[in-house]
Amino acid sequence: xxxxxxxxxxxxxxxxxxxxxxxxxxxxxxxxxxxxxxxxxxxxxxxxxxxxxxxxxxxxxxxxxxxxxxxxxxxxxxxxxxxxxxxxxxxxxxxxxxxxxxxxxxxxxxxxxxxxxxxxxxxxxxxxxxxxxxxxxxxxxxxxxxxxxxxxxxxxxxxxxxxxxxxxxxxxxxxxxxxxxxxxxxxxxxxxxxxxxxxxxxxxxxxxxxxxxxxxxxxxxxxxxxxxxxxxxxxxxxxxxxxxxxxxxxxxxxxxxxxxxxxxxxxxxxxxxxxxxxxxxxxxxxxxxxxxxxxxxxxxxxxxxxxxxxxxxxxxxxxxxxxxxxxxxxxxxxxxxxxxxxxxxxxx
Numbered sequence: 001x002x003x004x005x006x007x008x009x010x011x012x013x014x015x016x017x018x019x020x021x022x023x024x025x026x027x028x029x030x031x032x033x034x035x036x037x038x039x040x041x042x043x044x045x046x047x048x049x050x051x052x053x054x055x056x057x058x059x060x061x062x063x064x065x066x067x068x069x070x071x072x073x074x075x076x077x078x079x080x081x082x083x084x085x086x087x088x089x090x091x092x093x094x095x096x097x098x099x100x101x102x103x104x105x106x107x108x109x110x111x112x113x114x115x116x117x118x119x120x121x122x123x124x125x126x127x128x129x130x131x132x133x134x135x136x137x138x139x140x141x142x143x144x145x146x147x148x149x150x151x152x153x154x155x156x157x158x159x160x161x162x163x164x165x166x167x168x169x170x171x172x173x174x175x176x177x178x179x180x181x182x183x184x185x186x187x188x189x190x191x192x193x194x195x196x197x198x199x200x201x202x203x204x205x206x207x208x209x210x211x212x213x214x215x216x217x218x219x220x221x222x223x224x225x226x227x228x229x230x231x232x233x234x235x236x237x238x239x240x241x242x243x244x245x246x247x248x249x250x251x252x253x254x255x256x257x258x259x260x261x262x263x264x265x266x267x268x269x270x271x272x273x274x275x276x277x278x279x280x281x282x283x284x285x286x287x288x289x290x291x292x293x294x295x296x297x298x299x300x301x302x303x304x305x306x307x308x309x310x311x312x313x314x315x316x317x318x319x320x321x322x323x324x325x326x327x328x329x330x331x332x333x334x335x336x337x338x339x340x341x342x343x344x345x346x347x348x
Contacts, residue, residue: 032057033059033111034056034058034107034111036053036054036115037054042120043120044120045075045094045096045097045099045120047094047096047138047206047207048094050091050092050094051117052091052092053089054088055087056086056087057086063107065108066081066088066090066105067105067106068092068103070102070103072095074095074097074207075098075101076094077094078092088107094117098121099119100119101116101118102115103116103117121213123227127251129225130225130342131342132213132214135207135214135218135342136343136345136346137206137343138206141205145203146181146182146263146343146344147262148201148202151287151297152197153177154173154174156195156197156288157177158311159288167310168301169275169302170280170300171244171279172299174242174279175245178218178341181204182209182218184208217237217238218236219239219245219248220244221240222248241275245265246339249341250341250342251345252339253337253340254338257282257328260338262283262284263281265282265338265340266280266282266338267335267337270325275301280297280298281296282294282338293315293316295314296315296318297311
Protein backbone atom coordinates (compact mmCIF):
# COMPACT_ATOMS: atom_id res chain seq x y z
CA UNK A 1 0.00 0.00 0.00
CA UNK A 2 1.51 3.27 -1.02
CA UNK A 3 1.91 6.17 1.48
CA UNK A 4 -0.17 9.35 1.54
CA UNK A 5 1.16 11.87 -0.96
CA UNK A 6 3.16 14.68 0.62
CA UNK A 7 0.92 17.36 -0.85
CA UNK A 8 -2.16 15.73 0.66
CA UNK A 9 -0.58 15.52 4.08
CA UNK A 10 0.35 19.20 3.94
CA UNK A 11 -3.18 20.04 2.88
CA UNK A 12 -4.60 18.10 5.82
CA UNK A 13 -2.29 19.87 8.27
CA UNK A 14 -3.26 23.21 6.77
CA UNK A 15 -6.93 22.39 7.18
CA UNK A 16 -6.39 21.48 10.83
CA UNK A 17 -4.46 24.70 11.47
CA UNK A 18 -7.13 26.77 9.71
CA UNK A 19 -9.89 25.12 11.69
CA UNK A 20 -8.06 25.73 14.98
CA UNK A 21 -7.40 29.34 13.97
CA UNK A 22 -10.99 29.89 13.02
CA UNK A 23 -12.13 28.43 16.33
CA UNK A 24 -9.70 30.67 18.22
CA UNK A 25 -10.83 33.70 16.21
CA UNK A 26 -14.47 32.83 16.86
CA UNK A 27 -13.80 32.64 20.59
CA UNK A 28 -12.01 35.97 20.45
CA UNK A 29 -14.81 37.68 18.54
CA UNK A 30 -17.83 35.97 20.09
CA UNK A 31 -19.50 37.86 22.96
CA UNK A 32 -18.20 36.82 26.36
CA UNK A 33 -20.45 36.38 29.36
CA UNK A 34 -20.43 38.22 32.67
CA UNK A 35 -19.75 36.31 35.85
CA UNK A 36 -21.50 38.03 38.73
CA UNK A 37 -20.29 37.25 42.21
CA UNK A 38 -22.92 37.00 44.97
CA UNK A 39 -25.13 40.06 45.27
CA UNK A 40 -27.29 40.84 48.28
CA UNK A 41 -30.25 41.44 46.01
CA UNK A 42 -32.87 41.99 48.72
CA UNK A 43 -32.65 45.33 50.52
CA UNK A 44 -34.93 47.45 52.72
CA UNK A 45 -36.65 50.14 50.66
CA UNK A 46 -35.28 52.97 52.78
CA UNK A 47 -33.56 54.99 50.07
CA UNK A 48 -30.27 54.57 51.90
CA UNK A 49 -29.03 50.98 52.16
CA UNK A 50 -26.48 49.93 49.54
CA UNK A 51 -25.19 46.64 48.19
CA UNK A 52 -22.15 45.78 46.08
CA UNK A 53 -21.39 43.04 43.62
CA UNK A 54 -18.43 42.16 41.45
CA UNK A 55 -18.50 41.63 37.73
CA UNK A 56 -15.84 39.75 35.79
CA UNK A 57 -15.43 38.06 32.42
CA UNK A 58 -16.12 34.38 31.83
CA UNK A 59 -13.29 34.24 29.28
CA UNK A 60 -10.74 36.60 30.72
CA UNK A 61 -11.64 39.30 28.24
CA UNK A 62 -11.00 42.78 29.56
CA UNK A 63 -13.97 44.67 30.93
CA UNK A 64 -14.25 48.14 29.48
CA UNK A 65 -16.89 50.87 29.62
CA UNK A 66 -19.31 48.94 31.83
CA UNK A 67 -22.77 50.52 31.80
CA UNK A 68 -25.51 49.74 34.32
CA UNK A 69 -29.03 51.10 33.88
CA UNK A 70 -32.00 50.68 36.23
CA UNK A 71 -35.51 50.41 34.84
CA UNK A 72 -37.12 52.10 37.88
CA UNK A 73 -35.15 54.86 39.64
CA UNK A 74 -37.66 54.92 42.51
CA UNK A 75 -36.77 51.34 43.47
CA UNK A 76 -33.03 51.30 42.91
CA UNK A 77 -30.19 53.60 41.91
CA UNK A 78 -26.68 52.86 40.64
CA UNK A 79 -24.29 54.70 42.93
CA UNK A 80 -21.02 53.84 41.18
CA UNK A 81 -19.26 51.50 38.76
CA UNK A 82 -15.53 51.07 39.44
CA UNK A 83 -13.15 49.10 37.22
CA UNK A 84 -10.40 47.47 39.24
CA UNK A 85 -8.02 44.59 38.56
CA UNK A 86 -9.89 43.27 35.53
CA UNK A 87 -13.21 43.31 37.38
CA UNK A 88 -15.97 45.85 37.93
CA UNK A 89 -17.32 46.77 41.36
CA UNK A 90 -20.93 47.95 41.14
CA UNK A 91 -22.65 49.72 44.03
CA UNK A 92 -26.43 50.04 44.05
CA UNK A 93 -28.70 51.86 46.50
CA UNK A 94 -32.28 50.96 47.27
CA UNK A 95 -35.11 53.38 46.54
CA UNK A 96 -38.05 54.00 48.88
CA UNK A 97 -40.65 52.20 46.78
CA UNK A 98 -40.66 48.46 47.55
CA UNK A 99 -40.64 46.00 44.68
CA UNK A 100 -38.33 44.83 41.95
CA UNK A 101 -35.87 46.82 39.87
CA UNK A 102 -33.99 45.41 36.88
CA UNK A 103 -30.35 46.32 36.36
CA UNK A 104 -29.25 46.01 32.72
CA UNK A 105 -25.48 45.50 32.44
CA UNK A 106 -23.61 46.06 29.17
CA UNK A 107 -19.98 46.27 28.04
CA UNK A 108 -18.42 46.10 24.56
CA UNK A 109 -17.84 42.44 23.55
CA UNK A 110 -20.11 41.01 26.25
CA UNK A 111 -23.61 39.67 26.16
CA UNK A 112 -25.99 42.03 27.95
CA UNK A 113 -27.25 40.70 31.25
CA UNK A 114 -30.08 41.65 33.61
CA UNK A 115 -29.81 41.41 37.40
CA UNK A 116 -32.86 41.82 39.63
CA UNK A 117 -32.79 43.95 42.76
CA UNK A 118 -35.65 43.37 45.17
CA UNK A 119 -36.59 45.75 47.98
CA UNK A 120 -39.05 45.27 50.81
CA UNK A 121 -41.11 47.89 52.64
CA UNK A 122 -39.19 49.53 55.48
CA UNK A 123 -41.55 50.20 58.40
CA UNK A 124 -38.96 51.47 60.86
CA UNK A 125 -39.30 54.75 62.75
CA UNK A 126 -36.06 55.07 64.69
CA UNK A 127 -37.01 58.36 66.34
CA UNK A 128 -40.49 57.23 67.36
CA UNK A 129 -41.97 60.52 66.20
CA UNK A 130 -44.37 59.02 63.67
CA UNK A 131 -42.25 59.81 60.61
CA UNK A 132 -41.10 56.63 58.82
CA UNK A 133 -37.43 56.22 58.02
CA UNK A 134 -38.12 56.07 54.31
CA UNK A 135 -39.16 59.74 54.43
CA UNK A 136 -36.20 60.90 56.52
CA UNK A 137 -33.35 62.33 54.49
CA UNK A 138 -30.47 60.14 55.65
CA UNK A 139 -27.69 61.82 53.70
CA UNK A 140 -26.30 65.18 54.87
CA UNK A 141 -26.11 66.35 51.27
CA UNK A 142 -29.81 65.62 50.76
CA UNK A 143 -30.69 67.50 53.94
CA UNK A 144 -28.70 70.53 52.77
CA UNK A 145 -30.34 70.36 49.33
CA UNK A 146 -33.79 70.24 50.91
CA UNK A 147 -32.99 73.32 53.00
CA UNK A 148 -31.87 75.28 49.94
CA UNK A 149 -34.96 74.38 47.92
CA UNK A 150 -37.38 74.85 50.81
CA UNK A 151 -36.14 78.33 51.68
CA UNK A 152 -35.80 79.42 48.05
CA UNK A 153 -39.34 78.34 47.19
CA UNK A 154 -40.78 80.03 50.27
CA UNK A 155 -38.91 83.26 49.56
CA UNK A 156 -39.96 83.16 45.89
CA UNK A 157 -43.60 83.49 46.99
CA UNK A 158 -42.73 86.92 48.39
CA UNK A 159 -41.83 88.12 44.89
CA UNK A 160 -44.97 86.94 43.13
CA UNK A 161 -47.64 89.49 42.27
CA UNK A 162 -50.07 86.75 43.18
CA UNK A 163 -49.06 83.82 45.37
CA UNK A 164 -49.42 80.24 44.18
CA UNK A 165 -53.03 79.07 44.27
CA UNK A 166 -52.64 76.95 47.39
CA UNK A 167 -50.68 79.52 49.43
CA UNK A 168 -53.37 81.30 51.45
CA UNK A 169 -52.03 81.17 54.99
CA UNK A 170 -48.87 80.40 56.97
CA UNK A 171 -49.29 76.61 56.96
CA UNK A 172 -50.02 76.57 53.23
CA UNK A 173 -46.72 78.36 52.57
CA UNK A 174 -44.92 75.65 54.57
CA UNK A 175 -46.72 72.79 52.82
CA UNK A 176 -46.18 74.24 49.34
CA UNK A 177 -42.46 74.87 49.86
CA UNK A 178 -41.95 71.47 51.52
CA UNK A 179 -43.73 69.52 48.79
CA UNK A 180 -42.08 71.39 45.90
CA UNK A 181 -38.63 71.03 47.48
CA UNK A 182 -39.04 67.25 47.28
CA UNK A 183 -40.06 67.16 43.61
CA UNK A 184 -37.81 66.43 40.65
CA UNK A 185 -36.93 69.87 39.34
CA UNK A 186 -36.80 69.19 35.62
CA UNK A 187 -37.37 71.62 32.75
CA UNK A 188 -41.15 71.19 32.83
CA UNK A 189 -41.22 71.92 36.56
CA UNK A 190 -38.97 74.98 36.16
CA UNK A 191 -41.25 76.39 33.48
CA UNK A 192 -44.33 76.00 35.66
CA UNK A 193 -42.59 77.31 38.80
CA UNK A 194 -41.35 80.50 37.07
CA UNK A 195 -38.84 81.29 39.81
CA UNK A 196 -37.35 84.80 39.92
CA UNK A 197 -33.76 83.50 39.79
CA UNK A 198 -31.78 80.83 37.98
CA UNK A 199 -31.55 77.82 40.26
CA UNK A 200 -28.59 75.51 40.83
CA UNK A 201 -29.60 73.88 44.09
CA UNK A 202 -29.05 70.29 42.95
CA UNK A 203 -31.48 67.46 43.52
CA UNK A 204 -32.49 65.33 46.49
CA UNK A 205 -31.31 61.84 45.66
CA UNK A 206 -33.20 59.68 48.16
CA UNK A 207 -36.67 60.12 46.66
CA UNK A 208 -38.87 62.54 44.74
CA UNK A 209 -42.40 63.53 45.64
CA UNK A 210 -44.89 61.89 45.16
CA UNK A 211 -43.03 58.58 44.65
CA UNK A 212 -43.14 57.28 48.22
CA UNK A 213 -45.08 54.43 49.88
CA UNK A 214 -47.41 57.17 51.17
CA UNK A 215 -47.84 58.73 47.75
CA UNK A 216 -48.68 62.43 48.02
CA UNK A 217 -49.69 62.17 51.71
CA UNK A 218 -46.52 63.59 53.26
CA UNK A 219 -47.82 65.11 56.51
CA UNK A 220 -48.60 63.15 59.64
CA UNK A 221 -51.91 64.16 61.23
CA UNK A 222 -52.18 61.74 64.20
CA UNK A 223 -50.28 60.90 67.36
CA UNK A 224 -48.09 57.83 67.70
CA UNK A 225 -45.11 56.12 66.15
CA UNK A 226 -45.23 54.88 62.60
CA UNK A 227 -46.90 51.51 61.95
CA UNK A 228 -47.82 49.53 58.85
CA UNK A 229 -51.49 50.47 59.10
CA UNK A 230 -50.54 54.15 58.83
CA UNK A 231 -50.05 53.61 55.12
CA UNK A 232 -53.80 53.34 54.64
CA UNK A 233 -55.62 54.49 57.79
CA UNK A 234 -55.46 58.25 57.23
CA UNK A 235 -52.58 58.92 59.61
CA UNK A 236 -50.94 60.86 56.77
CA UNK A 237 -52.54 63.48 54.56
CA UNK A 238 -51.69 66.09 51.95
CA UNK A 239 -53.04 68.80 54.23
CA UNK A 240 -51.91 69.87 57.69
CA UNK A 241 -52.62 73.12 59.52
CA UNK A 242 -50.00 74.99 61.53
CA UNK A 243 -50.80 73.10 64.73
CA UNK A 244 -50.49 69.74 62.93
CA UNK A 245 -47.16 70.67 61.33
CA UNK A 246 -45.91 71.78 64.76
CA UNK A 247 -47.16 68.75 66.72
CA UNK A 248 -46.58 65.86 64.31
CA UNK A 249 -44.09 66.88 61.63
CA UNK A 250 -41.37 68.86 63.37
CA UNK A 251 -39.31 68.64 66.54
CA UNK A 252 -38.17 71.17 69.12
CA UNK A 253 -34.71 72.73 68.71
CA UNK A 254 -34.86 75.47 71.35
CA UNK A 255 -36.30 78.87 72.22
CA UNK A 256 -33.11 80.71 71.31
CA UNK A 257 -33.51 81.86 67.71
CA UNK A 258 -29.73 81.90 67.26
CA UNK A 259 -29.98 78.10 66.99
CA UNK A 260 -32.14 78.33 63.88
CA UNK A 261 -30.73 77.12 60.57
CA UNK A 262 -32.10 77.95 57.12
CA UNK A 263 -35.32 76.01 56.67
CA UNK A 264 -36.16 75.82 60.37
CA UNK A 265 -39.55 76.95 61.63
CA UNK A 266 -40.63 79.53 64.19
CA UNK A 267 -43.96 78.65 65.81
CA UNK A 268 -46.24 80.96 67.78
CA UNK A 269 -49.48 80.42 69.70
CA UNK A 270 -51.64 83.51 70.15
CA UNK A 271 -54.44 82.73 72.59
CA UNK A 272 -57.81 84.28 71.81
CA UNK A 273 -57.44 83.98 68.02
CA UNK A 274 -59.71 81.79 65.91
CA UNK A 275 -56.53 80.20 64.50
CA UNK A 276 -54.07 80.53 67.39
CA UNK A 277 -51.10 78.72 65.80
CA UNK A 278 -48.84 80.54 63.40
CA UNK A 279 -45.61 79.56 61.64
CA UNK A 280 -42.72 81.42 60.05
CA UNK A 281 -39.75 80.12 58.06
CA UNK A 282 -36.23 81.13 58.99
CA UNK A 283 -34.46 81.80 55.67
CA UNK A 284 -31.01 82.86 56.71
CA UNK A 285 -29.48 85.15 54.05
CA UNK A 286 -31.62 85.66 50.95
CA UNK A 287 -30.95 83.44 47.94
CA UNK A 288 -32.54 86.03 45.67
CA UNK A 289 -31.10 89.35 46.79
CA UNK A 290 -27.56 90.26 47.77
CA UNK A 291 -26.80 90.62 51.45
CA UNK A 292 -25.93 88.49 54.44
CA UNK A 293 -28.56 89.61 56.96
CA UNK A 294 -30.79 86.73 58.09
CA UNK A 295 -34.43 86.98 57.09
CA UNK A 296 -37.77 85.37 57.87
CA UNK A 297 -40.71 84.73 55.54
CA UNK A 298 -44.34 84.02 56.37
CA UNK A 299 -47.89 84.40 55.11
CA UNK A 300 -50.08 86.56 57.32
CA UNK A 301 -53.25 84.62 56.57
CA UNK A 302 -56.48 86.55 55.97
CA UNK A 303 -56.46 90.09 57.35
CA UNK A 304 -59.94 91.48 57.88
CA UNK A 305 -61.48 91.35 54.39
CA UNK A 306 -58.24 90.78 52.48
CA UNK A 307 -56.55 87.47 51.63
CA UNK A 308 -53.40 88.55 53.43
CA UNK A 309 -49.89 88.54 52.01
CA UNK A 310 -46.42 87.04 52.17
CA UNK A 311 -43.97 89.14 54.17
CA UNK A 312 -40.19 88.87 54.45
CA UNK A 313 -38.74 90.92 57.31
CA UNK A 314 -35.18 90.64 58.50
CA UNK A 315 -34.70 88.73 61.71
CA UNK A 316 -33.65 91.98 63.38
CA UNK A 317 -36.92 93.61 62.34
CA UNK A 318 -38.90 90.68 63.71
CA UNK A 319 -37.00 90.79 66.99
CA UNK A 320 -38.08 94.44 67.28
CA UNK A 321 -41.64 93.93 65.99
CA UNK A 322 -44.05 96.58 67.37
CA UNK A 323 -46.31 93.91 68.88
CA UNK A 324 -44.05 92.00 71.34
CA UNK A 325 -46.23 88.89 71.02
CA UNK A 326 -44.59 88.25 67.64
CA UNK A 327 -41.02 88.56 68.78
CA UNK A 328 -39.09 85.23 68.72
CA UNK A 329 -37.48 85.67 72.13
CA UNK A 330 -37.50 83.35 75.18
CA UNK A 331 -39.31 85.95 77.30
CA UNK A 332 -42.31 85.91 74.94
CA UNK A 333 -44.82 83.27 76.17
CA UNK A 334 -46.46 83.26 72.71
CA UNK A 335 -43.25 82.07 71.07
CA UNK A 336 -43.21 78.27 71.10
CA UNK A 337 -39.64 78.06 69.83
CA UNK A 338 -37.49 76.99 66.92
CA UNK A 339 -38.54 73.71 65.30
CA UNK A 340 -37.02 71.50 62.60
CA UNK A 341 -38.74 69.17 60.15
CA UNK A 342 -38.72 65.53 61.23
CA UNK A 343 -37.23 64.45 57.91
CA UNK A 344 -34.11 66.47 58.80
CA UNK A 345 -33.31 64.53 61.96
CA UNK A 346 -29.71 63.38 61.66
CA UNK A 347 -26.13 64.17 62.49
CA UNK A 348 -26.74 67.87 61.87
